[in-house]
Amino acid sequence: MKRTSAEYKSSIKPVWCAGCSEYSVLSSVQKVLAELDIPPEDIVVVSGIGCSGRFSHYLNAYSLHGTHGRALPISLGVKAARPDLTVLTVGGDGDGLGIGGGHISHAARKNVDLTYLMIDNRIYGLTKGQASPTTPLGAKTKTSPYGVYEDALAAIPIFLAYDVSFIARGNIGDVSEISELVTAAITHKGMSIVYIVSPCRTFPVEGFKETVESSEVVPADHDRTDRLKAMELAYSYSPLYTGIFYQIRKPTLGDRLRDDTDRAQAEAGGKEVTIEQILQSFA
Amino acid sequence: MKRTSAEYKSSIKPVWCAGCSEYSVLSSVQKVLAELDIPPEDIVVVSGIGCSGRFSHYLNAYSLHGTHGRALPISLGVKAARPDLTVLTVGGDGDGLGIGGGHISHAARKNVDLTYLMIDNRIYGLTKGQASPTTPLGAKTKTSPYGVYEDALAAIPIFLAYDVSFIARGNIGDVSEISELVTAAITHKGMSIVYIVSPCRTFPVEGFKETVESSEVVPADHDRTDRLKAMELAYSYSPLYTGIFYQIRKPTLGDRLRDDTDRAQAEAGGKEVTIEQILQSFA
Amino acid sequence: MGNTEFKSDVDFVVRIAGEGGEGIISCGELFAQAAARTEYHVFTYITYPAEVRGGFSMIQIRIRDWMIYSMGSTVDYLVVFSQQGYDRTIGSLGKGGTVIYDPDLVKIEEVPGATFHAVPFSKISGEAVGGQRGKNIVALGVLGHLFSMDRQVLEKLLQDRFGGKGGQATEINLKSLAVGYEAARQAAMGCRFHLSAPSSQKAVYMMLSGNEAIALGAIAAGCRFVAGYPITPATPIFETLTRLMPKVGGTAIQMEDEIASISACIGASFGGEKVLTPTSGPGLQLMGEQLTLAAMLELPLVIVNVQRGGPSTGLPTKTEQSDLKFAIYGTAGESPRAILAPSGVEDCFYQTLRAFTISEHFQMPVIILTDQSIGYRKATVRIPAVSNITVVDSSVPCEEIDLPSPDRIQTTNRLEPSSEELRGYKRFKDTDDGVSPIARPGTPGGQYLATGLEHTEAGRADYSPSTHVKMTRKRFRKLKALSKTLETNPPECYGPEDAQIGIIGWGSTEGAIREARYLAAEKGIPVRHLHPKVVSPLPNRQIEHFLSEMKQVLVVEENYTGQFAHFVKGLFGARPIEIHKYEGVPIAPEEILSAIEKVAGILDEEDISRV
Amino acid sequence: MGNTEFKSDVDFVVRIAGEGGEGIISCGELFAQAAARTEYHVFTYITYPAEVRGGFSMIQIRIRDWMIYSMGSTVDYLVVFSQQGYDRTIGSLGKGGTVIYDPDLVKIEEVPGATFHAVPFSKISGEAVGGQRGKNIVALGVLGHLFSMDRQVLEKLLQDRFGGKGGQATEINLKSLAVGYEAARQAAMGCRFHLSAPSSQKAVYMMLSGNEAIALGAIAAGCRFVAGYPITPATPIFETLTRLMPKVGGTAIQMEDEIASISACIGASFGGEKVLTPTSGPGLQLMGEQLTLAAMLELPLVIVNVQRGGPSTGLPTKTEQSDLKFAIYGTAGESPRAILAPSGVEDCFYQTLRAFTISEHFQMPVIILTDQSIGYRKATVRIPAVSNITVVDSSVPCEEIDLPSPDRIQTTNRLEPSSEELRGYKRFKDTDDGVSPIARPGTPGGQYLATGLEHTEAGRADYSPSTHVKMTRKRFRKLKALSKTLETNPPECYGPEDAQIGIIGWGSTEGAIREARYLAAEKGIPVRHLHPKVVSPLPNRQIEHFLSEMKQVLVVEENYTGQFAHFVKGLFGARPIEIHKYEGVPIAPEEILSAIEKVAGILDEEDISRV
Numbered sequence A, B: 001m002k003r004t005s006a007e008y009k010s011s012i013k014p015v016w017c018a019g020c021s022e023y024s025v026l027s028s029v030q031k032v033l034a035e036l037d038i039p040p041e042d043i044v045v046v047s048g049i050g051c052s053g054r055f056s057h058y059l060n061a062y063s064l065h066g067t068h069g070r071a072l073p074i075s076l077g078v079k080a081a082r083p084d085l086t087v088l089t090v091g092g093d094g095d096g097l098g099i100g101g102g103h104i105s106h107a108a109r110k111n112v113d114l115t116y117l118m119i120d121n122r123i124y125g126l127t128k129g130q131a132s133p134t135t136p137l138g139a140k141t142k143t144s145p146y147g148v149y150e151d152a153l154a155a156i157p158i159f160l161a162y163d164v165s166f167i168a169r170g171n172i173g174d175v176s177e178i179s180e181l182v183t184a185a186i187t188h189k190g191m192s193i194v195y196i197v198s199p200c201r202t203f204p205v206e207g208f209k210e211t212v213e214s215s216e217v218v219p220a221d222h223d224r225t226d227r228l229k230a231m232e233l234a235y236s237y238s239p240l241y242t243g244i245f246y247q248i249r250k251p252t253l254g255d256r257l258r259d260d261t262d263r264a265q266a267e268a269g270g271k272e273v274t275i276e277q278i279l280q281s282f283a
Numbered sequence C, D: 001m002g003n004t005e006f007k008s009d010v011d012f013v014v015r016i017a018g019e020g021g022e023g024i025i026s027c028g029e030l031f032a033q034a035a036a037r038t039e040y041h042v043f044t045y046i047t048y049p050a051e052v053r054g055g056f057s058m059i060q061i062r063i064r065d066w067m068i069y070s071m072g073s074t075v076d077y078l079v080v081f082s083q084q085g086y087d088r089t090i091g092s093l094g095k096g097g098t099v100i101y102d103p104d105l106v107k108i109e110e111v112p113g114a115t116f117h118a119v120p121f122s123k124i125s126g127e128a129v130g131g132q133r134g135k136n137i138v139a140l141g142v143l144g145h146l147f148s149m150d151r152q153v154l155e156k157l158l159q160d161r162f163g164g165k166g167g168q169a170t171e172i173n174l175k176s177l178a179v180g181y182e183a184a185r186q187a188a189m190g191c192r193f194h195l196s197a198p199s200s201q202k203a204v205y206m207m208l209s210g211n212e213a214i215a216l217g218a219i220a221a222g223c224r225f226v227a228g229y230p231i232t233p234a235t236p237i238f239e240t241l242t243r244l245m246p247k248v249g250g251t252a253i254q255m256e257d258e259i260a261s262i263s264a265c266i267g268a269s270f271g272g273e274k275v276l277t278p279t280s281g282p283g284l285q286l287m288g289e290q291l292t293l294a295a296m297l298e299l300p301l302v303i304v305n306v307q308r309g310g311p312s313t314g315l316p317t318k319t320e321q322s323d324l325k326f327a328i329y330g331t332a333g334e335s336p337r338a339i340l341a342p343s344g345v346e347d348c349f350y351q352t353l354r355a356f357t358i359s360e361h362f363q364m365p366v367i368i369l370t371d372q373s374i375g376y377r378k379a380t381v382r383i384p385a386v387s388n389i390t391v392v393d394s395s396v397p398c399e400e401i402d403l404p405s406p407d408r409i410q411t412t413n414r415l416e417p418s419s420e421e422l423r424g425y426k427r428f429k430d431t432d433d434g435v436s437p438i439a440r441p442g443t444p445g446g447q448y449l450a451t452g453l454e455h456t457e458a459g460r461a462d463y464s465p466s467t468h469v470k471m472t473r474k475r476f477r478k479l480k481a482l483s484k485t486l487e488t489n490p491p492e493c494y495g496p497e498d499a500q501i502g503i504i505g506w507g508s509t510e511g512a513i514r515e516a517r518y519l520a521a522e523k524g525i526p527v528r529h530l531h532p533k534v535v536s537p538l539p540n541r542q543i544e545h546f547l548s549e550m551k552q553v554l555v556v557e558e559n560y561t562g563q564f565a566h567f568v569k570g571l572f573g574a575r576p577i578e579i580h581k582y583e584g585v586p587i588a589p590e591e592i593l594s595a596i597e598k599v600a601g602i603l604d605e606e607d608i609s610r611v
C-alpha cells in the first residue's frame, strides 16, 4: 500500500499568510516523505521559532516546536539518542543564522545524520518585519529605518566552510526542484542542508524577488565534491544558483559513536559492561 | 619621548605555566602597542575565559575579563560606543570557536574596527585538557577517552566565509612574525583576526607541534583580496601557511553608523534633534 | 480624595474585534489618535495573536474627560469583523451598548437593550477599492461618523501613516474612509458623541504606548547606546529607539541574539555610556550570565523586561506578571540589582528615568519590569517640562535627587575618580555606601582591570576568604544604601488613611486597583492602596507601616503562584488574601471590587460578632 | 543515639599544601586511595587555584575507623611544599601535630608541642630523577613510611595511574617513591600509625568523589544519554561519563556550550531516553530558556549544578551554596521543577537515583544541587547491592517506590500510553495528578506536537484564557503530587527528640552539622538536626513539625543572603538564627558548635530568668 501526502498532514490548519511560500515547502515535504515511504511514527521534526517554526505543527510526526535558534542541537540530541529515526529540522534565516548561528558548525563537525531545511525570507517574519542576518545592506526594515548597516551573510559559503556534508539551495518558485533536493537530502547519510530562498509576501525585502527570479540550476558538470568550485558558484548572485552545491561521504556521528562504543567495550570482550563491574572498578 | 613595552605591563604577574606560549603573545602585543605609540588609556582589551582569557590581567590598559565566549560582542559594544578607543579582543579556541562561535560572523558583518587575537592551542587549557573545536579527529583528551569523534573546525576558511576584512595566521614559534601581523591588524580599518597556532605545553595534542613546525609563509605573490585563493591556501595543512591571507577595505561599523546618523538628522538640517522636539513629535 | 477625582461625565469604551491581519489594530489606533487630539483622554488596550495572520485580535479604546487608569470592563461600542471576534467579545457588551457588525461574516443573536447596526465592511471595501485592504478604514469611517469626528483629522492621520497624498496606499485608504462615513450615514446611525473640538489644553499631551514611553524615558535620561534583539512584546521599544537614537546622536544596534545584546551593552557601559537593552522573559533568560557579570564589574546597565505569558514561548502576545522572582533571583551566586515596575504608560517614562539614576548612581544592573498590557497600551501622557531636565553632579547622594515628575527631572551620571583618587587607583574601593569612582576609558592613569573573578579593591583576581567576604559585603552595601534611599521617598499610598482594607499591587495593575478603589468608595467601602514602584529592594518600613494599619490586606497580581504575595508573607509575616489572575489578560476593576466587597462583608461580620 | 556512633579510636587528618602544578592533589589522592584499601574510612577535601599553575592548592585527608562526615577541623600531619602552603595552613595544625616541610623552600617558625621534620623534596627529586617531576611522589614515599604503608600497594597504584611497568613516567615515579621512603627512614621519622592491614570487610567499599558518585548514580538509574560542556567544578562528572557511557552502551557527547548541551538532552529525552547534563552556576544560567522548554513540553531531564563561588566567574574552584533560589526561581514564567541537594558523597549516588525517579515519574526537570566541596571530596562509599536494582512498572505511584538505599534500589520509567489511550491520543491529558502518558517516537499512532507555546491537552497551540488556566494548573498539579509524596517519606531528622535546639541545613553541610551535634552532645547539649534532601518543593509538614518542637532553631548555610533561611522564615513564619559562611571553604563543625553553645547559653539564661 503506497503512502499518500495526506498521511503526513496533522489536524492543525496552517496560520501562515495567504500566499506564503511556507505552504509550498510543507506540501513538498509531505509529498517526499510519502514517496520515501517513511512511517510518520519514525519521523521527528524539530522546528525553531518564526513563521517557518510553525512547520512542526502541521506535519503528522513526532513534532517538537522548541525555542528560538535551538532546533539544530535539539535535533542532534534526538538523532544521537535514536539513530533509528528520521530527523528533520526546520527554521528561518533569523533562527538559523542569527541566534542559532553558533550551532551549525558543530552539528557539521559531528556530521549528524539529519536534514535541515532553512527557509530564508531575508526578514524576521513572525515578529513582523525586522532585519535578519540575510537582509541586504541598505534595506529598510522596522529596525533599520535608515537602511541596514551590516553586510548580509553568505549562507552557502559558510556551510561549505563548515564542511556540512550535503549542501543545496532551492528556489521556492520551483517546487519540484525543492522536492528533489529534499529527497536527496533525506537520503544523504550525514548532515544535509536545504537552504530555500523564499521571499516573504507580507514583509517583502527590496530586490529579493528579482534575485530569486534570476535563479539558475548549477551547471550539470559541477563536481559536487569540489568545495572551492562550489564556493565560487555560491558567491554568484546573478545568476543565483540552485541545486546541490556539495555532497561528500564521511562517517556520521552515529558511525563514530558506534566505533567509540566498540573501543570502550573492547577490554570487556566487546560486551556491555555491567553496573556491578563499573562499581567494582572504583573499589 | 618614545614609549616602551614596560608601559603596557600591568602590576600583575602572569600565572601561566612555565614555558607557555601565551607569554610570547603578551610581550609581542606590548611591544607592538609601544611601537604604535597608542596611549595605554586609549586601549581597551577584552578577554574571554581560558588561559588566554587571562591576557587582560597583564596588560596596562582598560581591561575587561568577561565571561566565556562573549569577548567579541563586549568588544563590539565598546567600539560602537567609543570609536575613539583602540579595542583588542583576546580568547582561546574554545572560547572563540566553541561557545562564542556564533558571534564572529555578526561582528564580521558589522566590520567593527577591532583586532581579535585568537590563540588556538587545540585544547581547553584552563579546565585542564578537554577536547576543543580544533582538537583533531581521533585525539585522546579528558572528554574523548576513546578519541575525538568530530572533525576539527577549519578556522581560516570559516573567517573567510564570514568575510572578516583582515585575516592572518601566526605561528607562536615566530614571535617577530606575530608582531608584524598584530601591527598590521591593529592598523587595519575594520575587523581583523590574528589567529595564532600555539601548542599547549601542559596538555599537548597529538601531531600539533609537527603541524606547527611545518609552517611556511604564504607565497609573496598572494593577492590578499582573492578570497578563493586564500581559501585554497588555508586548506593546506602541510605546509601550514602563516601570514596575511585576506585583507579588504570596506566601510566599518563606525562609518556606517555615522551615515545613519546623517540620514536621520537630515530632516532636522543635519543637527541633533532635541529631546523637546522628540517628545513633541508624539503629540 | 479619590472619589471626586473619579467623577466623570464622559467615559465610554469602543472595542474593535476580529482576526489578526484584518487591520483591526491600525483602525483602532487611528481612531484613538484622532480622539487624543480632542480635549479627552484616551487609553487603549490591544490583544493580538502570535501568528502573523489569523487568530483573535482586538483593540479597545476608552475615552474620558479625566485621567484614565484602566481599560474599562464593559464595552459601549463594539465593532466586529469576524464570528470569532463577535463570539469572544459580545459577553463584554455593557447595558445599552451598540454593536456594529459585518452581516456577511458574523451571525448575531440579539441582546436585549443593545442596538445592532449591520455594515458590510467587506462588501463595501470590495466595491470601493476592489479588495479587503480597505475594510478596516471603512470601519474607521463608520466610527468617524458615529462620533462626528472631523474627517480632515482622520485624513491627515492616514496621510502621515501611509505616505503623502497621491501614494497608492493613501488613496485606497482615503477612499475607504469616505465610503465608511457614507455607509454610516446611509445606515442612519445617529451621531452618539462629539469628538471634534480640539482643546487648547491638549497641546501638552502626547499619545504614547508604554513601550514608547520607555524609549523616550531612556533618551531623556541621557542613554545613548542601545543594543537589542526583537522579541514580542518588547520589540516596539527597540524599533522606536532604532529610529530615534541616531536623531539624538546616539547608537542603537541590532545584535544576533540577547546574549550579544547585553554583552554589547556591557562593553558600551564599560566605555562610559548609559546603556539599555529591551527584551522579554525568554530573552532575559539568555542574559543571566552577563547580568551577573555586570553586577560583578559594577557597571550600570538598564534592562527592560516586557513580561508576557509564560513559561517558555508560552503566550507571546499576552500579558502576565510572572517574571518577578525570576528578575530578582534569576542568576547564579549572589549579586545586587534593583527591579522597578512602572504602574502605567506615563509611569514607564518616569521609572525609566529613575532606573538610570539608580543604575548610574549605584553602578548596578536595574531591571524595569513592565508587561504586554502596559507595553502595547496607548494613553495620553502629559509632556514633561523638558527645559527643566537638569543633570545633577555625580557626587549628589541618591536620596537628594528628585524623583522625576512632569515638573522637574533630575538625571545623574556615574561617579568618576578625582585626580587624587587616580593615584594608586582602586576601582573597587570599599567605601561607606559601597560605591567607588569608576574611570572612563581615555582617562590617563585610570586603567584598571574589571574581572568577573572575585577581586580585590584594586581589581586583581583573588579568591581568598577575606577578599570574598569583604567584596561581597561591599557589593551588597550598595543595595542597602539604595534601600535607605527608598525609605525616604514619599510613600506610594493612595486612599483614605482610616481604611481597614488595604490592597497591595505592583506594576500594571495600578489602574485597575485604583478604579476598584473608587468603585468601592462609591459603595461606602474605604480602601487604601499601596503600590511600590521599586519592587526590589522593597521599601520595608513603608510596607510594614501599611500592613500594621490594615485589618485585612489583599495582594493583587497577574500570575499563578502569587510571587509578590510570597514576599509580603515571607518578609513581613502578613497573611494577605491573594488574588491571582493568570488568563493572559489584565485584571478588571470589577474583579478586584468583588474581592473587596467579600472582604468588607467578612470584616462587618467580625465587627458584629465583636459587639 | 548519635553519641555512641561517634566513638572512634582512630581519627586523624593529613594535609598536603603548596602551589598548583606541584602534584599535590595526586600525591594526596594516591595516599588516600592506599588508605582506603585498609580497614579504615577515608575522606578527602581539595582546594585548588583557578589557574592551571600557581596559586594556593591543598588536599586534606581524614582517616578514621568509623564513617566520616566532615573534613575535620584541625590537622595532625602537615606536609608543605611552599611558603604559601605553610603560611596558609600552619594555623590549622592541631595540638601535638607533625609538620614535614622542604627546608629549601619553606621558612618555619617553631610551634610549641609540634614536631617538625625537614625533608628537601625538591632536592631529593632533583637528585633522583633530575627534576621537580618526582617531588610529590617523594612526599608520598615519606607518608608511606610514616604510616608504614605497604610499598607494593603504592607501587601498584602508581602503575595503574601512569601506565604499566617500564613506561618512563612510571619509572620516574617508582624511583621517587623509593627515595621518599628512604629519606623518611634517614630522617629517623618514627612510624606514627599502621595503615597496612587490608580488611576483608572493606571489599564492599568504593573510594569515590561526589562527582563520580553522581555519574555512577546516573548509570544505575538507567540514564544512557549525556550531553555536556566542561566547567569547573562539574567537569569530572562529564569526564567520568564520557569514559563510562560507551561501556554500558550509552552516549556521552560534548557540545559547543551549555545551551546546546541541554538542547541535545531535550532532544534525547523527547526520543525516549533518560538524560542528564552536568554543569555549574554560570552554565545553568545559559540553560534557563531550555529548562522552561522542558517544563512546558513535560519532558524528564536531570541537570546537575555543582555550585561554586559566585557571582559571575567568581571563585570557580571554591565552594558555596549560593544557587538555591536561582535553581528554584531562575526562569521566566511559572513552571514546576524539583531541586535535590545531596548531603555527602554517598548521598550523591542515591539522590541522583531519586532525581531520575522524580523526573521520569512527574515528567519535569529536576536539578541536583551539589557544590565544589562535595564534588571534589572523596570518601569511602559502600557498594550497593546492585543485583537488587529493579525497575518498577511505570504505573506504580511515586510514593510506593522505595527511596534508594544500599540494600534496595528501585528505578522507574516514564508512563507510556496504552493502545486505548493512543486512540485520539492526548499527550497532555489533564489527569488527577497532572501526569499524562508520553509516547515514544517510533510508536505508531503516538505522533504528537510538543510546543513551547501554551497548548491544549492534545498539544495544539492555544492562548485562550481557559486553556492557560487549565494547563498551568495541570503542570503545577504534578508538583503538588510530588509534595504529597514527600510528606510520606521518613523524616530526615537526627538527634534526640527532646532537644530544644534544632539545626536545619541542606546539602553539603550535613557532615559538619552532624559532627557539631556529636560534639555538642559530648558537652551535654542535645541538638536535633533536620536536613531535607529535596529542597524544592519542601516537605512542609515535616518542617513545621520540627519547628514546632524546638525552642531555638539555627539555619546553617554557605552563602551571604541566607537563601534557605528565607524559606524557613517566609513559608513557616519562623525566626531562626542564621549562620552564613561565605568564604569559599566549607563550614567546620567547630564553627557550628560555637553557635550551638551560644544559643544554649541563652536558653539557659531564659530558663534561669523563668525560675
Ligand SMILES: Cc1ncc(C[n+]2csc(CCOP(=O)(O)OP(=O)(O)O)c2C)c(N)n1
Residues within 6 Å of the ligand: A049, A050, A051, A052, A053, A067, A068, A091, A092, A093, A094, A095, A096, A121, A123, A124, A125, A126, A127, A132, C229, C230, C231, C232, C258, C282, C283, C286, C313
Ligand atoms: C530568545 C528569543 N528571542 C527572540 C524571540 C522573538 N522571535 C520570534 S521569531 C523571531 C525571528 C523570526 O525570524 P526567522 O527566524 O527569520 O523566521 P521567519 O519568521 O522569518 O520565518 C524572533 C526574533 C524569541 N521567540 N525568543
Ligand SMILES: Cc1ncc(C[n+]2csc(CCOP(=O)(O)OP(=O)(O)O)c2C)c(N)n1
Residues within 6 Å of the ligand: B049, B050, B051, B052, B053, B067, B068, B091, B092, B093, B094, B095, B096, B121, B123, B124, B125, B126, B127, B132, D229, D230, D231, D232, D258, D282, D283, D286, D313
Ligand atoms: C559558561 C561557561 N561554561 C564553561 C566554562 C568553563 N571554562 C572555562 S575556560 C574553558 C575553555 C577554555 O578553553 P579555550 O577557550 O580554548 O582557552 P584556553 O584555556 O585553551 O586558552 C571552559 C570550558 C565557563 N567559564 N563558563
Ligand code: SF4
Residues within 6 Å of the ligand: A015, A016, A017, A019, A020, A021, A022, A051, A121, A125, A126, A199, A200, A201, A202, A203, C052
Ligand atoms: S509574514 Fe511572510 S513568512 Fe510569515 S506567514 Fe506571512 S508571508 Fe509567510
Ligand code: SF4
Residues within 6 Å of the ligand: B015, B016, B017, B019, B020, B021, B022, B051, B052, B121, B125, B126, B199, B200, B201, B202, B203, D052
Ligand atoms: S595549560 Fe597550556 S595554555 Fe594554559 S597556561 Fe599551561 S601551557 Fe599555557
Ligand SMILES: [Mg+2]
Residues within 6 Å of the ligand: A050, A092, A093, A094, A119, A120, A121, A122, A123, A124, A125, A132
Ligand atoms: Mg526569516
Ligand SMILES: [Mg+2]
Residues within 6 Å of the ligand: B050, B092, B093, B094, B119, B120, B121, B122, B123, B124, B125, B132
Ligand atoms: Mg584552547
